[in-house]
Amino acid sequence: MAVFLSKRLLRFALFVSVALLTLVALRNHSSTQDYVAEYLPASFDFSLSGFTGGGNSPQQLDAAGKAAEQQREAAEAAAEAGVAPESDIVDAGAKALQDAASAEGTLDLSKDVMDFIKPSFTRTDGGRPKACFVTLVRNNELHDMVNSIRKVQKRFNEEFRYDWIFLNDVEFTQEFKDKIHEEIPNSVTKFGVIPHEHWSYPDYIDQTKAAQTREKMANIIYGASESYRHMCRFQSGFFWRHPLLDDYDWYWRVEPSINLYCDIKYDVFKWMQDNEKVYGFTISIHEYLSTIPTLWDTSMEFFKENPEYVAKDNLMKFISGDNGEHYNLCHFWSNFEIANLNLWRSPAYKAYFDALDHAGGFFYERWGDAPVHSIAASIILPKDKIHYFSDIGYHHPPYDNCPLDDRVWTENHCDCDQKNDFTFKGYSCGKEYYDAQGLKRPVNWEEYSH
Ligand SMILES: Nc1nc2c(ncn2[C@@H]2O[C@H](COP(=O)(O)OP(=O)(O)OP(=O)(O)O)[C@@H](O)[C@H]2O)c(=O)[nH]1
Numbered sequence: 001m002a003v004f005l006s007k008r009l010l011r012f013a014l015f016v017s018v019a020l021l022t023l024v025a026l027r028n029h030s031s032t033q034d035y036v037a038e039y040l041p042a043s044f045d046f047s048l049s050g051f052t053g054g055g056n057s058p059q060q061l062d063a064a065g066k067a068a069e070q071q072r073e074a075a076e077a078a079a080e081a082g083v084a085p086e087s088d089i090v091d092a093g094a095k096a097l098q099d100a101a102s103a104e105g106t107l108d109l110s111k112d113v114m115d116f117i118k119p120s121f122t123r124t125d126g127g128r129p130k131a132c133f134v135t136l137v138r139n140n141e142l143h144d145m146v147n148s149i150r151k152v153q154k155r156f157n158e159e160f161r162y163d164w165i166f167l168n169d170v171e172f173t174q175e176f177k178d179k180i181h182e183e184i185p186n187s188v189t190k191f192g193v194i195p196h197e198h199w200s201y202p203d204y205i206d207q208t209k210a211a212q213t214r215e216k217m218a219n220i221i222y223g224a225s226e227s228y229r230h231m232c233r234f235q236s237g238f239f240w241r242h243p244l245l246d247d248y249d250w251y252w253r254v255e256p257s258i259n260l261y262c263d264i265k266y267d268v269f270k271w272m273q274d275n276e277k278v279y280g281f282t283i284s285i286h287e288y289l290s291t292i293p294t295l296w297d298t299s300m301e302f303f304k305e306n307p308e309y310v311a312k313d314n315l316m317k318f319i320s321g322d323n324g325e326h327y328n329l330c331h332f333w334s335n336f337e338i339a340n341l342n343l344w345r346s347p348a349y350k351a352y353f354d355a356l357d358h359a360g361g362f363f364y365e366r367w368g369d370a371p372v373h374s375i376a377a378s379i380i381l382p383k384d385k386i387h388y389f390s391d392i393g394y395h396h397p398p399y400d401n402c403p404l405d406d407r408v409w410t411e412n413h414c415d416c417d418q419k420n421d422f423t424f425k426g427y428s429c430g431k432e433y434y435d436a437q438g439l440k441r442p443v444n445w446e447e448y449s450h
């Protein structure tokens, strides 16, 4: 009789636990979806986004279900032995489902990229940002590199004295290092070789297919180049993982053959830090579609599957004119970046890069680091974290950013021609940027649009 009763009790407990588990799953489903819905463009198709339950992919749900099942079995055995009250069986099942889901990180909706970056806004050692210049460069670009360094030193760094990091896929020559030391004797300089796995094919890439792509793309700029693809992949997914950058939170990317046209009289890193900005640029431009045919769809697929990475109030409008349906090809020109390294170190960006890398477009197409950085920053950051440095006169062949504000131009001794400013010209994305940020265009912008 006692055995009969306890079996009935157990069946009842199991029934209650299954009912409660279903309720938990359903509740998570609607609340998660509601939470992310406001952060995503309306055109995001939730039916494709892995929202089959609690924001989990089917595999993750399976894992959660299996874990819950195991816990339930254990609880059932314990109950049979007369050690666990019925309520514990229910709690154990529900908890197992939640534990398994949050172990996958899918229910952790606080995985905001800003939580990851914020600690680097509050420096305790006198407020000086942990910042450096970072330059990827070849030995044979020494001359053009020295020209860039001279400009940056003269216009900014003689006063602020931030470190310079130089990276290369091969060892720097002694001549290269000596010349750099000579140019910047008062700055810390560090020279690093890139680890082989950051500049080579991962095992999931079909190298024959990659070689065929290079042949097919021979008539596209850098389409036939293998090293250019390694460079773009490195700038997208690895420069910030180089051990020499571990000591820093902020970087300014500098390339050979660039120019700074105006004095920069304030500490731009400190400005970024104090104003809690994350990504700063000077020039924006449209990408060649033929280099990135599947980048947008691959990216959207990732964000649909991982909607918790989509920032509230993001800058989607800058990169898409139809709320995420299509890419408008706009991107920040990444040869200049002043940004927070923790953006790239964040779980959100790392997962995004990983998805892109596995999709293979760095090699099977010719994905550039500029659209990759830009799509990520525009989606995973709140838009007020992105800053356009209209006051920094900058040149990377063939385009200029030249301050249109006469006061800024004069006070900072600029030597560029405002007529050459690229911001509002046809192929630029300045208009898209101003509109997406809700910024008022300069009064005289039309004068400089042709
Ligand atoms: N060490 C090394 N650096 C490279 C290699 N290819 C490119 N770089 C560097 O990577 C950065 C980007 O390369 P660029 O050739 O300037 O690419 P880009 O800016 O898209 O093209 P350009 O319009 O030609 O300047 C520059 O700082 C280059 O010096 C390479 O094979 N090895």
Ligand SMILES: [Mg+2]
Pocket: 255, 335, 396
């Ligand atoms: Mg360049």
